[in-house]
Amino acid sequence: MERGGVVEPDVASLDRLFRSESARAIATLARIFGDLQRAEDAVQEAYLEALESWPARGTPRNPAGWILSVARNRAIDAVRREKTATKKYDLLARLEGAAISDPMTNDDPIQDDRLAMNFACAHPALAPETRVALTLRYAAGLTTEEIAAAFLVPLPTLAQRLVRAKRKIVQSGIPFSVPAPAQMPERLPDVLAVVYLVFNEGYRSSQDGELVRVDLCRDALRLTRTLCRLMPGEPELLGLHALMLFHHARRATRVNGRGEAAPLEEQDRERWDVVAIAQGRAALAEAQRHRHPGPYQLQAIVAAAHATAASWDATDWPAIRRAYDALYALDPSPVVALNRAVALAFSGAFDEAMREVDGLVEGPLSGYTPALIAKADLLRRGGEPAEARRWFERALPSLATEAERKIVERRIAECATV
């Protein structure tokens, strides 16, 4: 082991460093064992050794390599001690022959291990809420406590869910492997859906000022950034990364000084995060080079049109409308039809758009709050405040956040005074 460190780390900073550097060891050992619990146990042993050795001898220059090598040795000891393991010799052979390459050089086996972890955590044989918890724990490296707090789930419930999931992975033979290229179109959407769920949970809750949960947006962005590096040239992954960046760029202005969910046209564009917007544009441009637009890429085009417009009046509504047309061709759902109709209204075809929205609100979207709001808003803009007010009032009881209630209450008041 190298002795590179000069700073004597206190336990908290050792803890933090160890946690961020141990993801690779867990991924590699999980692949070898096909078992997350065994991988974690071995890494826990390495942690105990780090507690003794790092403060005394200095932090190793390559902590991730140190952790993997020590954890692998502890795993070999543990398997040797087992009396009844049927696959004992098979496991030992795999542990001893494992490709333990230098994590600093980003060799392929370790990259694949981390990618394989993402696919195992998002496996379709697991329940969606379990996929989210596993991904945050083992791909994003959050602690069980952090995940429980983020999703407002009691810690024992979350811990129990993870234990059950780890057991299912072992017993039902969920593999830690990257799907073959032929399987990728079917499996990648599951991985992306988990990341987008994490992002949306953070995005939605940020409206209620629950600051502790906003980090979920950053965690989701960190996941897509890592995935983009591990899996270059996947247009939908790039599209999702761009989409989240554009949303994230507007985080400072989504709630105004009065605690209302700020309508896009009232947001102070000077306060949008120009770095995130630039990164989003770069990711979107790279996605578009593949000429294979998927749902995330098309939504990113819409988000880009808003994020890059100099003002509300300068918004390129025809571009938004075209993106929704393409999205509707891929996913002809009523919710996409609603968004397309709204874009149509702002592109100048107001009456046609109103007829489309009416058909949706009286049909498949009669219980969908955003559709009621969309109809109310079109009526308000179309000079029918009394009707608009009626629809805003209908939507009010089912709004999820305080910020959304406040803006709708203001609209009701405005419509009453006209």
Added chain:
Amino acid sequence: MKYACLIYDDGVPTTDEAEQRQIHADYMALYQDGLKSGSIVVGEGLERTDTATTVRVRDGKRTTTDGPYAETKEVLAGFFIVDVPTIDEALDFAAKIPSAKWGSVEVRPLWSGGA
């Protein structure tokens, strides 16, 4: 790993003879392919549930009743045992079972002797 693919449905969804022959041929093709590749250990269809007899032993006393374990619309209609590397191949196999198009296929690992 070995997996059971348990097929649940409420009968063949057609009375058309040509269609029924096609379903039978699809099952035979799947079975022959699976035997040849070695993925199928065994595969059987079951007679209708009105042929079932259910046995329970309580306090050493045996009771025998006419009929299936549970009266449900969708019933266990057959099963395959497959031996494949991971759940991914087992799920792929399940998706190829003709009844998956109108019924459901439950995939479960065989008990490996663990706790």
